[in-house]
Amino acid sequence: MTSPALSGALRAALTKACQVGPLLSRIVAAIGGGYALAAVASVAALALPMDKPQAVLAGTMASFLVYTGAVVWVFAVRSATRAWLGLLLAAIPLLLAAWPVWNGVTPA
Amino acid sequence: MTANDKKHSKPGKPAARGIRQTMSDLHIWAGLLVGWILYAMFLTGTVSYFKEEISQWMRPEVAHQAAVPDAAEVVPRIAEELQQMVPGSSQWSLGMADARNNVVSAFWRIAKPAKGERGFGSAVFDPQTGQKVSSRETVGGEFFYRFHFQFHYMPVLWARWLASFCAMFMLVAIVSGVITHKKIFVDFFTFRWGKGQRSWLDAHNALSVFGLPFHAMITYTGLVTLMAMTMPWASSAAFKTQAERQAMQSEISAFVPAGKPSGQAVPLAPLGDMVRQAQQRWGADRIGRVTVNNAGDASARVIVTYGDFERVSISPKYMLFEGSTGKLLEVKDQVGAAAETRGVLYALHLGRFGDTTVRWLYFLTSLAGTAMVGTGLVMWTVKRRTKLPHPDKPYFGFWLVERLNIAAIAGLSIGMAAMLWANRLLPLGMEKRSDWEIHWFFILWGASLVWAMLRPAKRAWVELLWAGCAALALLPVVNVLTTDRPLWRSAIDGDWVFTGLELTLLALAALHAWLAVRTWRHQPKRKPQRQAAPRPAANSPAPAARDVDSGATAASAAMAPDLQEARP
Numbered sequence: 001m002t003s004p005a006l007s008g009a010l011r012a013a014l015t016k017a018c019q020v021g022p023l024l025s026r027i028v029a030a031i032g033g034g035y036a037l038a039a040v041a042s043v044a045a046l047a048l049p050m051d052k053p054q055a056v057l058a059g060t061m062a063s064f065l066v067y068t069g070a071v072v073w074v075f076a077v078r079s080a081t082r083a084w085l086g087l088l089l090a091a092i093p094l095l096l097a098a099w100p101v102w103n104g105v106t107p108a
Numbered sequence: 109m110t111a112n113d114k115k116h117s118k119p120g121k122p123a124a125r126g127i128r129q130t131m132s133d134l135h136i137w138a139g140l141l142v143g144w145i146l147y148a149m150f151l152t153g154t155v156s157y158f159k160e161e162i163s164q165w166m167r168p169e170v171a172h173q174a175a176v177p178d179a180a181e182v183v184p185r186i187a188e189e190l191q192q193m194v195p196g197s198s199q200w201s202l203g204m205a206d207a208r209n210n211v212v213s214a215f216w217r218i219a220k221p222a223k224g225e226r227g228f229g230s231a232v233f234d235p236q237t238g239q240k241v242s243s244r245e246t247v248g249g250e251f252f253y254r255f256h257f258q259f260h261y262m263p264v265l266w267a268r269w270l271a272s273f274c275a276m277f278m279l280v281a282i283v284s285g286v287i288t289h290k291k292i293f294v295d296f297f298t299f300r301w302g303k304g305q306r307s308w309l310d311a312h313n314a315l316s317v318f319g320l321p322f323h324a325m326i327t328y329t330g331l332v333t334l335m336a337m338t339m340p341w342a343s344s345a346a347f348k349t350q351a352e353r354q355a356m357q358s359e360i361s362a363f364v365p366a367g368k369p370s371g372q373a374v375p376l377a378p379l380g381d382m383v384r385q386a387q388q389r390w391g392a393d394r395i396g397r398v399t400v401n402n403a404g405d406a407s408a409r410v411i412v413t414y415g416d417f418e419r420v421s422i423s424p425k426y427m428l429f430e431g432s433t434g435k436l437l438e439v440k441d442q443v444g445a446a447a448e449t450r451g452v453l454y455a456l457h458l459g460r461f462g463d464t465t466v467r468w469l470y471f472l473t474s475l476a477g478t479a480m481v482g483t484g485l486v487m488w489t490v491k492r493r494t495k496l497p498h499p500d501k502p503y504f505g506f507w508l509v510e511r512l513n514i515a516a517i518a519g520l521s522i523g524m525a526a527m528l529w530a531n532r533l534l535p536l537g538m539e540k541r542s543d544w545e546i547h548w549f550f551i552l553w554g555a556s557l558v559w560a561m562l563r564p565a566k567r568a569w570v571e572l573l574w575a576g577c578a579a580l581a582l583l584p585v586v587n588v589l590t591t592d593r594p595l596w597r598s599a600i601d602g603d604w605v606f607t608g609l610e611l612t613l614l615a616l617a618a619l620h621a622w623l624a625v626r627t628w629r630h631q632p633k634r635k636p637q638r639q640a641a642p643r644p645a646a647n648s649p650a651p652a653a654r655d656v657d658s659g660a661t662a663a664s665a666a667m668a669p670d671l672q673e674a675r676p
Contacts, residue, residue: 056343
């Protein structure tokens with residue numbers, strides 16, 4: 001293979017990756033990121049002033065709506081970066097709420 | 109994916125890709141990728157609303173039950189039989205016969221399971237005689253119900269994860285479909301018959317919007333039924349001890365685990381008396397299940413559970429008795445607010461609370477949901493066929509989607525009918541007979557896939573739809589030839605289970621025939637001809653102009669630019 005052909009192939013592959021990359025990033029954000037956000041939200045529900053079993057059930061049931069909302073968000077915004085940023089932004093308060101729960105009950 | 113589509117779904121292009129556009133892409137791809145599994149889940153779930161009736165039909169040896177037997181008499185009868193069959197079992201449980209169910213379904217823990225053996229046994233009993241039902245070995249309507257959320261031939265856990273994964277795609281497809289859909293109300297009254305892709309779009313819209321609250325409910329509640337497995341994080345963060353977990357379980361399940369047996373043999377107090385106490389509290393026909401832990405031991409417990417009919421909740425509601433004395437220990441009929449919410453959501457999904465009318469509404473709406481998935485899948489190909497450069501030699505992705513559609517939609521009916529055929533035709537004494545009923549379901553479904561791949565697409569559709577029609581329509585005939593319960597006798601005897609089921613099979617056969625005829629007569633419009641015609645020609649549809657009246661419906665919004673680009 002001659003070197004111009006090689007570099008041409010490389011460039012084509014790179015262009016392809018640049019095209020597919022953001023889409024892949026969004027898919028990962030939607031499926032993985034959305035699930036993580038939903039999971040954190042379900043744990044954050046334990047911070048609610050409720051009976052524990054009720055909080056667990058309420059949080060878990062609501063988590064699927066969080067998941068759906070996250071997926072819609074990921075594909076609605078202008079760029080993949082924004083999609084991730086939005087998920088992280090939403091995760092911060094939830095993590096703050098969930099943190100004591102994880103720490104509080106985890107035996108040392 | 110066509111070049112156009114790629115251009116479309118490509119993110120990162122900043123310009124004017126409005127929310128309807130992005131949601132339309134999301135809707136299309138979320139729906140397509142798992143659409144075939146969703147279709148199978150929807151259809152098998154739909155027929156599961158009549159699972160008890162299907163089970164009755166698959167056990168023709170068990171006579172039609174004119175009146176519901178009294179649980180207080182049935183339970184002691186079967187308990188006696190069971191105690192001899194499985195002595196030393198730490199737990200056995202009897203699901204009562206009711207208005208829709210003419211057998212008692214028992215399961216028990218096997219005292220000392222052999223290596224590799226499952227820890228549970230099960231059998232069905234005749235409530236009148238207390239003996240094991242002497243009917244053909246069959247899995248009954250239970251198969252469609254199980255398949256609906258855990259498929260077959262694969263580990264149950266993986267399968268349930270897969271089902272949940274697909275359900276999540278469905279929920280996303282529903283929400284994104286609604287967002288795409290600006291004129292949701294107007295479109296419900298819009299139907300452009302015989303207009304190719306537009307008709308598919310209108311049918312898809314009407315079917316979706318008509319049952320939208322149901323489809324959203326059934327998808328979300330479906331996720332809720334499996335949430336303990338898919339979303340365990342709150343539970344695992346909150347509960348660290350077995351006692352806490354047990355307290356949680358008692359909020360959502362009437363299952364009371366068997367304690368350690370004391371080793372001191374004490375016979376069970378009369379079960380009939382305990383059942384009568386429950387009947388006095390709830391009503392004579394309200395007993396759903398009777399479970400006995402450690403029968404014959406001093407630590408025995410008897411749990412009488414409320415049936416889930418005529419109560420829109422599956423939250424635990426039971427009475428707990430001391431087995432040795434028959435003393436009432438606990439009445440459970442209340443759970444917390446979130447637990448009750450879960451109970452209601454779960455019950456809404458199962459639809460067991462409903463009477464016959466409600467059940468039919470469930471069935472029909474769910475069938476509309478099945479058609480929603482089916483029309484969505486077909487639309488993907490219809491929309492793209494007009495743009496194929498060589499309609500006879502489509503690219504691989506198109507070919508694959510088209511063939512999978514045929515097998516998933518037309519083939520599934522054949523597979524399901526095949527199982528009912530197998531139920532009637534397999535030799536009665538056959539080894540693993542009920543397994544073979546299931547194998548035949550998959551053999552015929554698989555054969556449909558092969559057929560769909562080998563034949564020209566349109567012919568495959570028509571042939572398989574006719575095959576499905578014949579398979580369904582001939583079932584009542586097979587029943588006449590193989591049992592002594594022909595349709596006319598069932599009708600005269602007032603046996604609405606057999607009559608209703610066979611009439612439904614005939615109606616479904618007619619539906620398949622209609623679809624076959626429509627498909628056969630359908631002439632797809634070809635793009636090259638359209639391109640050749642001058643644009644303003646009277647018979648050439650001008651998509652962009654038409655979109656004005658269709659509003660920004662899901663696919664048309666996504667498609668309009670495609671078509672514009674395709675024009676010379």
